[in-house]
Amino acid sequence: MAARLFGTGSERLFADSEHSTLDAAHEILANTPVEREPKTIPAASTDRSNLRDLMLAYAKHVGLHVAVKVDPDLIASAAVxxxxxxxADRLFGAHESQRLATHEVYGHLVSAFNGRTQPFGIFAIGTAGSYGDQEGVAIYLEELAGLLDSFRQRTLAGRLLATHAMHAGVSFSDAAQSLVREHQFSPDCAVTLCERSFRGGGVSRDAVYLTGWLRVRRAVSRGETSLSELQLGKVSLRALPEVRRLLSDGLVSQPIYLSNLARSRGKTGAGTKSATLPPSLVTSLTRLDAT
Incomplete structure (x- = not known):
């Protein structure tokens, strides 16, 4: 009843005028290779490289004092x-470990810590629409660090397709089978993607990772904003006009914590960049309508 009266929350993500998001997902899946790296890095260890110590090193680099805890019940790889x-209490790939540290520490924690330094609580809680755009900031930082590999891109695209299928009324089984048959996901990966999208009766949040990345990437590449502006708290792109007014009035301060990636926009080497993306996806990165 609530969905019929008020919608599911997916309407703005999958409106007819915004097909470029789905197009981008299909383009990624059609043009990126199916690759997986060996999982050799433990969550924690006293005598070898591990994800916990890497997270702490990233936090120290930007001046953050945080705790890192291994949670055996965590379904996601990491959360803040x-x-x-x-x-999560599992093995990680070396590339994956760096990506997770970049995403969680340089992305989410930096924005959260900066938000708590501001005089208005909304910067710590998050302005309207900030969830998707802050995911976009974290993924864009992955890209700038050269860590947005084909497996990660395929995962983001698969999340969006699974979420779209769920809101279109496709069954869990059919959605998972489609990811396997049409997009070469392993059965385990397909089930995991659909579990995320179908949980709790269905949610839209997994669609925001790809759309958020495209939105933020486009805005920064066009010079419409900067990562430092987007990380002075948990802010959205749509909130920036008001944020800038508060800045000009001296009511909000510039961010205290920033990674070198955000300070310089991070020049990538062999990592993800327009030249290594499918041609039509490069187009969609600049033409995607804001959602």
Whole structure:
């Protein structure tokens, strides 16, 4: 009843005028190779390289004092609390470990810590629309660090397609089978993607990762904003006019914490960049309508 009266929250993500998001997902899946790296990095260890120590090193680099805890019940690879990073109790790839540290620490924690330094609580809680755009900021930082590999791009695209299928009334089984048959996901990956999208009766949040990345990437590449502006708290692109007014009035301060990637926009080497993306996806990165 609530969905019929008020919608599901997916309408702005999958409106007829915004097909470029779905186009981008299909383009990624059609043109990126199916690759997976060996999982050799433990969540924590006293005598070898591990994700916990890497997270702490990234936090120290930007001046953040945080805790990193291994959570055996965590379904996601990693998640952040107010001052804590939670990581799954499993093995990680070396590339994946750096990407997770970049995403969670340089992305989410930096924005959260900066938000708590501002005089208005909304910067710590998040302005309207900030969830998707802050995911976009974190993924864009992955890209600038050269860590947005084909597996990660395929995962983002698969999340969007699974979410779209769920809101279109496709069954869990059919959505998972489609990811396997049409897009070469392994059965385990397809089930995991659909579990995320179908949980709790269905949610739209997994669609925001790809759309958020495209939105933020486009805005920064066009000079419409900067990563430092987007990380002075948990802010959205749509909130920037008001944020700038507060800045000009001296009511909001510039961010205290920033990674070198955000300070310089991070010049990538062999990592993800327009030249290494499918041609039509390069177009969609600049023409995607804001959602």
């Amino acid at each position: 609390g107010e001052r804590t990073v939670f990581i």
